[in-house]
Amino acid sequence: MPKIVTLPGDGIGPEVTAAAVEVLREVAPDLQFEEHAIGGMAYDAHGDPFPQRTRDALLDADAVLLGTVGGPQNSPWNSLPRPMRPESGLLALRKALGCYANLRPVRVQPGLEHLSPLKPELARGVDILIVRELLGGVYFDQDRKIDGDTAYNTMRYTTPEVERVARMAFWAAEQRKGRVTSVDKANVLEVSELWRRDVQALRDREYRSIHLNHEYVDSVAMLIVSDPSRYDVIVTENLFGDILSDLAAVIPGSLGLMPSASLGDGAGLFEPIHGSAPDIAGKGIANPAAAIMSAAMLLRHGLKRSDAANQIERAVALALRAEPTRDLGGKADTKTFTNAVLEAMGTPVG
Numbered sequence: 476m477p478k479i480v481t482l483p484g485d486g487i488g489p490e491v492t493a494a495a496v497e498v499l500r501e502v503a504p505d506l507q508f509e510e511h512a513i514g515g516m517a518y519d520a521h522g523d524p525f526p527q528r529t530r531d532a533l534l535d536a537d538a539v540l541l542g543t544v545g546g547p548q549n550s551p552w553n554s555l556p557r558p559m560r561p562e563s564g565l566l567a568l569r570k571a572l573g574c575y576a577n578l579r580p581v582r583v584q585p586g587l588e589h590l591s592p593l594k595p596e597l598a599r600g601v602d603i604l605i606v607r608e609l610l611g612g613v614y615f616d617q618d619r620k621i622d623g624d625t626a627y628n629t630m631r632y633t634t635p636e637v638e639r640v641a642r643m644a645f646w647a648a649e650q651r652k653g654r655v656t657s658v659d660k661a662n663v664l665e666v667s668e669l670w671r672r673d674v675q676a677l678r679d680r681e682y683r684s685i686h687l688n689h690e691y692v693d694s695v696a697m698l699i700v701s702d703p704s705r706y707d708v709i710v711t712e713n714l715f716g717d718i719l720s721d722l723a724a725v726i727p728g729s730l731g732l733m734p735s736a737s738l739g740d741g742a743g744l745f746e747p748i749h750g751s752a753p754d755i756a757g758k759g760i761a762n763p764a765a766a767i768m769s770a771a772m773l774l775r776h777g778l779k780r781s782d783a784a785n786q787i788e789r790a791v792a793l794a795l796r797a798e799p800t801r802d803l804g805g806k807a808d809t810k811t812f813t814n815a816v817l818e819a820m821g822t823p824v825g
């Protein structure tokens with residue numbers, strides 16, 4: 476009986492996680508769920524955004540399903556010492572799980588081109604996988620400080636860190652169209668120079684069947700939305716990947732359509748890429764599709780149950796076709812959309 480640790484967190488996290496769990500219970504009744512605290516609500520309840528009890532629960536987990544963390548801009552959480560803030564709890568969770576590769580698919584399913592603000596001929600068939608390095612760069616480096624009118628953070632990578640995430644990107648590309656674009660800022664940053672050198676060397680040594688090119692992050696920010704079909708797999712460092720993937724959410728039409736899987740040393744972590752959306756939290760209108768599709772990624776990557784994952788993804792596409800959520804200009808709210816997905820799972824294929 477696989478054990479799934481759920482961490483609903485803050486804001487819309489509990490709303491979208493409840494929807495994802497409902498769908499998982501339907502396709503995989505043998506799963507055992509154990510809910511724990513993370514983020515701002517964990518700080519309020521236990522004085523720690525990543526409490527020891529949550530940490531302990533991960534030890535025998537087969538997979539972790541996360542909602543979102545963080546409060547609105549005026550939240551008292553934002554005045555806490557940085558290690559006590561909700562976002563620090565999430566970073567500590569990722570580190571504890573050793574999830575160094577964050578897979579963020581950007582797909583426009585057939586028949587859903589109309590949800591994209593892009594011209595249909597640009598949106599049609601888009602299928603990009605962004606592989607974001609998740610445990611390094613400015614988010615984690617301890618060489619950081621704010622002192623009076625001076626502050627700094629450090630973007631640092633080592634060859635082993637670059638190679639392990641690049642390997643994940645090459646592995647994914649082998650099962651796709653065989654193309655990897657490595658994204659950096661090597662014209663300005665030494666850390667990007669190392670990144671580019673190491674990704675190229677690994678490709679030349681071990682992945683000669685993969686077509687690898689290198690592009691600058693500023694140019695990719697333009698091209699990913701103006702010519703998305705040029706990309707198959709994108710691999711990039713932590714901060715660039717965070718920003719590019721939110722930008723890429725424009726392609727399917729909403730952040731609410733962007734799931735993710737974070738893989739690495741042990742149990743995988745599965746979470747929507749969006750934040751806690753304080754502007755809509757508690758209203759019952761959050762789009763749960765990203766969380767539900769993250770649950771599908773949990774089944775595929777965490778439990779090796781691809782059939783069940785495909786069933787969920789197909790049902791989400793059918794539900795979106797029938798009635799999109801508010802963020803996509805439709806009328807469905809969290810509950811009606813989740814019910815539509817559950818109903819579509821019983822619909823015969825074809």
Ligand SMILES: NC(=O)C1=CN([C@@H]2O[C@H](COP(=O)(O)OP(=O)(O)OC[C@H]3O[C@@H](n4cnc5c(N)ncnc54)[C@H](O)[C@@H]3O)[C@@H](O)[C@H]2O)C=CC1
Nearest residue numbers: 543544545546730731749750751752753754755761762802
């Ligand atoms: N993985 C995580 O838990 C993340 C947490 N955050 C945190 O979330 C909080 C809010 O951050 P924001 O910058 O406002 O980003 P956000 O992603 O929470 O929201 C950006 C915009 O997208 C909308 N949105 C996001 N997800 C949606 C969904 N499922 N359905 C419908 N609309 C959706 C929101 O309503 C908002 O207008 C902050 O405290 C931030 O630090 C931000 C990003 C990731």
Ligand SMILES: CC(C)CC(=O)C(=O)O
Nearest residue numbers: 562563565566717748749
């Ligand atoms: C720590 C998170 C708030 C960073 C983020 O925006 C993300 O992982 O998508």
Ligand SMILES: [Mg+2]
Nearest residue numbers: 717718721748
């Ligand atoms: Mg982000």
